[in-house]
Amino acid sequence: MRRAELFSWGRLLAVMLKEFLQLRRDRLTFAMMIGIPIIQLTLFGFAINGDPKALPTVVIAHEQGPFTRSLVAALANTGYFRIVCNDCGDDEADRMLARGEAQFAVTIPAGFERGVIRGEQPALLVEADATDPSATGNAIAALQQLAGSALRHDLTGPLSQHQPTPPPFDLRIQRLYNPEGITQYNIVPGLTGVILTMTMIMMTALGVTREIERGTLENLLATPVRPLEVMVGKIAPYILIGYVQVSVILIAARYLFTVPFVGSLPLLLACVLLFIAANLTVGITISSVARNQTQAMQMTFFFFLPSMLLSGFMFPFRGMPEWAQVIGNVLPLTHFLHLIRGVMLKGNHLPDLWPHIWPLLLFILVVMSIGLKRFRQTLD
Amino acid sequence: MSDLVIDVSGLTKRYGDKTAVDRLDMQVKRGEIYGFLGPNGSGKTTSIRMMCGLLTPDAGEGHTLGYDVVRESAAIKREVGYMTQRFGLYEDLSIRENLDFIGRMYGIDNRRRRVTDALDRLGLAERQKQLAGSLSGGWKQRLALAACMLHTPRLLLLDEPTAGVDPKARRDFWDEIHKLSSEGVTVLVSTHYMDEAERCHRLGYIAYGKLLATGTPDSLIEQSALTTWTIEGEQASQLGDKLEYLPGVDMVTRFGNSLHVSGTDADRLAATLAPWYDQPGLRFSRGKPVLEDVFIHLMQQSADSYAQS
Numbered sequence: 111m112r113r114a115e116l117f118s119w120g121r122l123l124a125v126m127l128k129e130f131l132q133l134r135r136d137r138l139t140f141a142m143m144i145g146i147p148i149i150q151l152t153l154f155g156f157a158i159n160g161d162p163k164a165l166p167t168v169v170i171a172h173e174q175g176p177f178t179r180s181l182v183a184a185l186a187n188t189g190y191f192r193i194v195c196n197d198c199g200d201d202e203a204d205r206m207l208a209r210g211e212a213q214f215a216v217t218i219p220a221g222f223e224r225g226v227i228r229g230e231q232p233a234l235l236v237e238a239d240a241t242d243p244s245a246t247g248n249a250i251a252a253l254q255q256l257a258g259s260a261l262r263h264d265l266t267g268p269l270s271q272h273q274p275t276p277p278p279f280d281l282r283i284q285r286l287y288n289p290e291g292i293t294q295y296n297i298v299p300g301l302t303g304v305i306l307t308m309t310m311i312m313m314t315a316l317g318v319t320r321e322i323e324r325g326t327l328e329n330l331l332a333t334p335v336r337p338l339e340v341m342v343g344k345i346a347p348y349i350l351i352g353y354v355q356v357s358v359i360l361i362a363a364r365y366l367f368t369v370p371f372v373g374s375l376p377l378l379l380a381c382v383l384l385f386i387a388a389n390l391t392v393g394i395t396i397s398s399v400a401r402n403q404t405q406a407m408q409m410t411f412f413f414f415l416p417s418m419l420l421s422g423f424m425f426p427f428r429g430m431p432e433w434a435q436v437i438g439n440v441l442p443l444t445h446f447l448h449l450i451r452g453v454m455l456k457g458n459h460l461p462d463l464w465p466h467i468w469p470l471l472l473f474i475l476v477v478m479s480i481g482l483k484r485f486r487q488t489l490d
Numbered sequence: 491m492s493d494l495v496i497d498v499s500g501l502t503k504r505y506g507d508k509t510a511v512d513r514l515d516m517q518v519k520r521g522e523i524y525g526f527l528g529p530n531g532s533g534k535t536t537s538i539r540m541m542c543g544l545l546t547p548d549a550g551e552g553h554t555l556g557y558d559v560v561r562e563s564a565a566i567k568r569e570v571g572y573m574t575q576r577f578g579l580y581e582d583l584s585i586r587e588n589l590d591f592i593g594r595m596y597g598i599d600n601r602r603r604r605v606t607d608a609l610d611r612l613g614l615a616e617r618q619k620q621l622a623g624s625l626s627g628g629w630k631q632r633l634a635l636a637a638c639m640l641h642t643p644r645l646l647l648l649d650e651p652t653a654g655v656d657p658k659a660r661r662d663f664w665d666e667i668h669k670l671s672s673e674g675v676t677v678l679v680s681t682h683y684m685d686e687a688e689r690c691h692r693l694g695y696i697a698y699g700k701l702l703a704t705g706t707p708d709s710l711i712e713q714s715a716l717t718t719w720t721i722e723g724e725q726a727s728q729l730g731d732k733l734e735y736l737p738g739v740d741m742v743t744r745f746g747n748s749l750h751v752s753g754t755d756a757d758r759l760a761a762t763l764a765p766w767y768d769q770p771g772l773r774f775s776r777g778k779p780v781l782e783d784v785f786i787h788l789m790q791q792s793a794d795s796y797a798q799s
Binding site for chain 2: 330
């Protein structure tokens, strides 16, 4: 009698061949395996930039003169600052900072030029939106340099005596919203969004596909149930779960990471509802497109990856090229990050938040209608 | 309302370039048990789905319970009980929870009481908290039947309800179907089992998406014009190999110690068999075919014509 082999190359080969065959049939997995490296390469290679330049800056000039002009030009020349408003009022500047439309506000005080000439070292105030310390860090470093050199060309001739050994003016940098530049202040609220994105999409994406796989969907569709009832009915329980997650994170933020909370809690919870709804519509749409649970998982991951990378959660949003910002602006997480940081750290109110609320509403509307259309009332 | 519960004509469904159901005409009368037969993939499930409004036909028209199958699918769904081929209830819900859910879907009144009644009738009252997934195949199928009867539909569509169920459970199931039928419920049931086909009032045979024959079980046997010889004896199965391709022999079916040899041309068949009549150990008897012979014959014919076309 033949002895039973402990190991057979033939059987090993057979198993390997079978795996390749199955892999080839599973087009989506195959596409993911090719697609993900390409996407990652594009995102990390071109889109992500830890050293964002051209940050929107407003100048509040209480005095117009050659020194002011030189200073503004010098700011722009560093490449870190893009002057979006040359002659802003105080109120407007505050509003733009609060909304995140401007990252920096530079205040040139009245009598600045005279002060410099007299060697009084007048104060130059730079306010920075420091909610995301990594976005402003390098720009602030560039500012320090600037103090020494900005006016070099103006202080010539008889004025060269004023060439700095001590800088000609006193640069005062205020890190707004996060004075100590603590990274947790930025990361912890952001994590709320990331965790919600992951769990909400995944749980609902598996929802309908599970019914297809187990054969319960046909039975469900044979009853008088309407597609909208199925979709909303499947979504609603997860809203509650989402709120439980948010509560856990907020409590941890408060007591574990001591992240400040300066805004209104009800307002934040309303924003959370909007964000959860946006994610759930994505999940339910995925689940009506995917043929099985594996595909649903893959599509979830496919959506999650850019959400992590392009939303401004991991890397500064303003560091990304235009096209990546366009993609980023479609993703709900991008807007939610503005909302939650705005409420928690800046104490934003509804009017300040509106620019990031309507994109979420639009997103929900569009994705929900795609999902409803895809969701097959009939099986064909 | 007319006496036809299902009345469809020209129903057609295509998937890509494959025609799953091809111009199907079918009439089912009130209170009738209509058996829907045909090989796997012949279009039975697709037809049933079109009749209950789950699928939109590509062509054709018709009414189920007097409602238009294309435009009034919502109304059809409310009044039809459809039992899917696969167990369609939730295995991770208990028996009672499943029935409650279905009851809510149809918005039945006195839900609690009617679910309790259904559980009693099923004999599952004691196990109502057990998960549906833990039931055996026979019980699952009885639960599924109870679920689609919960809203007292006038028409039951059963798609291979007894596949993989033991004979005793099948018999109980059919007794239940006959009881419902006598109460006036119309039943359309697809099956592969011949004993079940014989329990139907009328049969329809479908192959390659076409309805090939309809009628009562007896009339189908008549229509087939088949003559079937039964040959018994220990060497019968060896004889089968020799007979298979001889003239007049359309079909040979082997049983343990006997053979069914059938043909449409009775005389030629008799002539072909003649040389073996006197062989010791073989007993020949000429008779009528059984339903299974008829269907296998139909299947072969349709396969031939399909191959030619």
